[in-house]
Amino acid sequence: MTERTDTSRVAPPLAATELTQQRPQRRRPLHEEAAERLRDMIVEGELAPGERVREQAVCDRLGLSRTPLREAMKVLAAEGLVTLQPNRGATVADLSPADIADTFKVIGALEALAGELAVERVDDDDIAEMRVLHYQMALHQTRGELPEYFRLNQRVHERLVELSGNQVLIETYRQLGGRIQRQRFVANRWAGRWEQAMHEHEQMLDALAARDGRRLADILRLHLDNKLTAVEHIDRDGRPRHDAAAD
Amino acid sequence: MTERTDTSRVAPPLAATELTQQRPQRRRPLHEEAAERLRDMIVEGELAPGERVREQAVCDRLGLSRTPLREAMKVLAAEGLVTLQPNRGATVADLSPADIADTFKVIGALEALAGELAVERVDDDDIAEMRVLHYQMALHQTRGELPEYFRLNQRVHERLVELSGNQVLIETYRQLGGRIQRQRFVANRWAGRWEQAMHEHEQMLDALAARDGRRLADILRLHLDNKLTAVEHIDRDGRPRHDAAAD
DNA sequence: ACAAAAAGATTTGCATACAATTCTACTCGT
DNA sequence: ACGAGTAGAATTGTATGCAAATCTTTTTGT
Numbered sequence: 162m163t164e165r166t167d168t169s170r171v172a173p174p175l176a177a178t179e180l181t182q183q184r185p186q187r188r189r190p191l192h193e194e195a196a197e198r199l200r201d202m203i204v205e206g207e208l209a210p211g212e213r214v215r216e217q218a219v220c221d222r223l224g225l226s227r228t229p230l231r232e233a234m235k236v237l238a239a240e241g242l243v244t245l246q247p248n249r250g251a252t253v254a255d256l257s258p259a260d261i262a263d264t265f266k267v268i269g270a271l272e273a274l275a276g277e278l279a280v281e282r283v284d285d286d287d288i289a290e291m292r293v294l295h296y297q298m299a300l301h302q303t304r305g306e307l308p309e310y311f312r313l314n315q316r317v318h319e320r321l322v323e324l325s326g327n328q329v330l331i332e333t334y335r336q337l338g339g340r341i342q343r344q345r346f347v348a349n350r351w352a353g354r355w356e357q358a359m360h361e362h363e364q365m366l367d368a369l370a371a372r373d374g375r376r377l378a379d380i381l382r383l384h385l386d387n388k389l390t391a392v393e394h395i396d397r398d399g400r401p402r403h404d405a406a407a408d
Numbered sequence: 409m410t411e412r413t414d415t416s417r418v419a420p421p422l423a424a425t426e427l428t429q430q431r432p433q434r435r436r437p438l439h440e441e442a443a444e445r446l447r448d449m450i451v452e453g454e455l456a457p458g459e460r461v462r463e464q465a466v467c468d469r470l471g472l473s474r475t476p477l478r479e480a481m482k483v484l485a486a487e488g489l490v491t492l493q494p495n496r497g498a499t500v501a502d503l504s505p506a507d508i509a510d511t512f513k514v515i516g517a518l519e520a521l522a523g524e525l526a527v528e529r530v531d532d533d534d535i536a537e538m539r540v541l542h543y544q545m546a547l548h549q550t551r552g553e554l555p556e557y558f559r560l561n562q563r564v565h566e567r568l569v570e571l572s573g574n575q576v577l578i579e580t581y582r583q584l585g586g587r588i589q590r591q592r593f594v595a596n597r598w599a600g601r602w603e604q605a606m607h608e609h610e611q612m613l614d615a616l617a618a619r620d621g622r623r624l625a626d627i628l629r630l631h632l633d634n635k636l637t638a639v640e641h642i643d644r645d646g647r648p649r650h651d652a653a654a655d
Numbered sequence: 656a657c658a659a660a661a662a663g664a665t666t667t668g669c670a671t672a673c674a675a676t677t678c679t680a681c682t683c684g685t
Numbered sequence: 686a687c688g689a690g691t692a693g694a695a696t697t698g699t700a701t702g703c704a705a706a707t708c709t710t711t712t713t714g715t
């Protein structure tokens with residue numbers, strides 16, 4: 162479904178001379194690049210949720226014309242990152258708390274499925290690799306290195322889904338994950354819930370190593386539910402709410 | 409959101425003569441319409457899986473220019489219905505057996521989640537409605553009315569997912585369903601597996617009425633697995649394979 | 656005759672121009 | 686003051702032209 166870079170093409174005949182790194186590698190379509198840049202801008206909050214996105218303004222910003230930008234916007238809309246209204250332009254998707262909760266529920270179900278499929282396929286090598294990731298994450302946790310911890314955390318989940326071997330699942334998981342990347346990005350500043358999360362991750366690893374798909378699935382669902390609870394206690398500026406602390 | 413027919417504008421001065429059906433009702437963007445038409449063309453096989461889609465050809469066919477068509481193609485690509493290769497055009501997505509199996513697995517997990525969520529929300533009215541759909545379907549089954557049976561079948565599943573109340577789930581389910589609509593369309597000609605499917609549907613209805621989410625989820629997963637098996641026994645011309653009959 | 660190279664024809668990618676629609680600010684009548 | 690109506694600006698939607706890349710056919714060297 163996703164296009165892959167085909168490197169099997171014959172090399173251009175003029176490759177003999179000294180190569181400047183001035184690669185003619187501008188083979189990348191502008192609309193793709195635009196889509197990527199827009200995703201980043203949304204995740205990092207340069208475009209705020211609910212904000213109107215005027216085509217010409219973004220074109221000036223990115224240095225391209227409206228045609229490829231509009232193509233990129235259609236893609237982002239299909240991914241759920243922006244909302245399009247005919248003749249009335251685009252706005253950055255503004256997820257309601259319900260939307261976020263719904264998204265976590267679905268992601269939870271997907272990860273649970275991933276777990277059940279993964280236990281049927283993993284070899285000892287895969288598990289060893291997961292163990293490495295896990296203990297790297299644990300190390301960052303004890304050191305209080307927040308960004309690295311979060312990055313590893315996400316890697317662990319992504320890797321587990323990959324281990325399912327189900328291409329459609331992987332793709333769907335990535336797409337939904339993309340919608341809440343901003344929430345994750347923001348949550349990146351808050352350190353709550355470390356111990357519980359690590360404990361759950363340990364159980365995940367155990368269940369995976371024991372090839373207990375049912376248990377792994379259950380843990381994952383629970384883990385995602387808890388993750389949602391944590392996110393719900395963070396306002397959109399990335400600070401924990403005062404009302405309750407869930408850890 | 410709600411589009412209203414704006415009659416407050418001054419009428420075009422040449423409206424007096426007999427109206428061709430050329431309604432000024434062009435509120436709908438062409439790229440949307442194009443996307444819809446393309447989806448239909450793919451589902452109905454007018455564009456065959458793996459077939460190259462040349463822009464100009466489709467534009468002539470649909471009577472529009474390349475700009476809106478290209479926007480529509482990006483959407484279809486994001487939906488997984490076509491595959492885009494930079495500078496080399498688009499082809500209708502050609503799902504491998506593995507892709508189809510993967511898709512059914514994910515859909516199964518989504519429906520299972522839908523079931524668990526639905527039992528928490530449905531009222532007696534909803535259940536009564538599901539019962540009506542179910543018995544309509546049963547009637548079509550006993551009468552051997554294949555297309556109507558399939559249509560109702562799909563309605564039942566779609567309705568169940570709707571009853572989950574989870575917007576993200578509904579959306580994701582529809583998108584994945586769209587990818588295998590062609591398989592469903594083709595399967596429409598084959599009548600196998602009626603009794604078993606109806607039996608499973610009956611169990612689904614029971615579990616829903618009993619608000620037994622866990623059981624409903626299990627039935628749904630099983631049901632989808634069986635559906636996959638059935639689809640796997642149909643070649644792409646819509647005829648059952650001779651090697652084995654699963655009912 | 657055959658492979659490599661070159662020339663020509665298609666096809667895709669992007670920018671621009673213009674039409675259609677919506678948005679904004681203003682006028683006018685009560 | 687105030688809302689309906691209206692000109693003008695701003696914004697989106699679509700068509701077209703041209704450049705870049707790819708595909709096809711022809712040519713050329715051995």
